[in-house]
Amino acid sequence: MKNIYMIGVGLIGGSLAIDIKKKYPEVVIHGISRKETTLDEALTLKLIDKKATLDDVVHADLVIISIPVDATVKLLPIVLDKISDNGLVVDAGSTKADICKVVENHPKRRNFLAMHPIAGTEHSGPSAAIPDLFVGKTNIICEVEKTTFKLQEKALELFKSIGMRMRYMNPEAHDKHIAYVSHLSHISAFMLGKTVIDKEKNERDIFDMAGSGFASTVRLAKSSPEMWTPIFKQNKQNVIETLEEYITNLTHFKDLMKEDDFDAIFKEMKETNYIKDILKGIN
Missing domain, CATH: 3.40.50.720 (NAD(P)-binding Rossmann-like Domain)
Incomplete structure (x- = not known):
């Protein structure tokens, strides 16, 4: 070429x-x-x-x-x-x-x-x-x-x-899988950033307390909205499906907190630790 x-x-x-x-x-x-x-x-x-x-x-x-x-x-x-x-x-x-x-x-x-x-x-x-x-x-x-x-x-x-x-x-399989491993991650970062920014309006010290964990988690919220809005629009149905599953898991976690069931919380986090083996070798 x-x-x-x-x-x-x-x-x-x-x-x-x-x-x-x-x-x-x-x-x-x-x-x-x-x-x-x-x-x-x-x-x-x-x-x-x-x-x-x-x-x-x-x-x-x-x-x-x-x-x-x-x-x-x-x-x-x-x-x-x-x-x-x-x-x-x-x-x-x-x-x-x-x-x-x-x-x-x-x-x-x-x-x-x-x-x-x-x-x-x-x-x-x-x-x-x-x-x-x-x-x-x-x-x-x-x-x-x-x-x-x-x-x-x-x-x-x-x-x-x-x-x-x-x-x-095939294209349909690609769009379904990428909604979970990429598109959901970006939405999570944007909404975490929004949650903290909204809170920061009343608590000016909040960003002074932000460490590397917060920075790495919210990093994707710095991505271009001009690029990501069309992606969410084109992959709307798959993104909605992933969001519904994600919200279900968040609600379940909140319910365990309300019930003081920290043994169950530990168990869920421990089981999720398996992801480090799945992602081994990925930069």
Whole structure:
């Protein structure tokens, strides 16, 4: 691949650009954004080599779309209209069902690969891009059988070469599972932050008492609402299901507290400690 076009050069797009360029210095990274200031910053940070427009993607070997998922749904068919028969388009969205559905009957569906690299931080924008973000991380690939083999093969080899491991599933399964392990975590962080901020209005000393435990738990509340609101909207039914289960567990914990049943509380926390074995090795 000689020409890669990044539509969106924030945390994910920018970090991909860094790692691809490090592995393949001969590749030319072209940046596309609706904001000129974003492209200027990406050039200054050397995330991209050149600015580009949507019309330029006809020259692309690979187009990587890493913008909010609602914008991806609107833009993806347009990009596929413009891509050459030898070019491939991938997206990095945190939801997959709506994105796959919007192009299911597109004449160039074979030129699209749906993926979700499970990596990130709470920061956003070009300055948030960091090297080695994807090393050891899982990249979920959906509907791989609908993508031309020779195109998917090149792309998957590229992503493996920067440290990602591939896993395959259908879009509906992806969206259901990711609601539990990602979307619920972000909602919990946002609502914990809101609870503490509301309390802080009356108790000014509360943040002086906040330690590393609070900081790590609420970290995701610093994430971009512009990115996460569309994710919650696209994955609404799965998110509601996870919230209902989460609220049930919180209510049960509160009831045990009211009943002074601290033996049961200890037992529940002890059983949940098993998660450290499940998550062993995850950064």
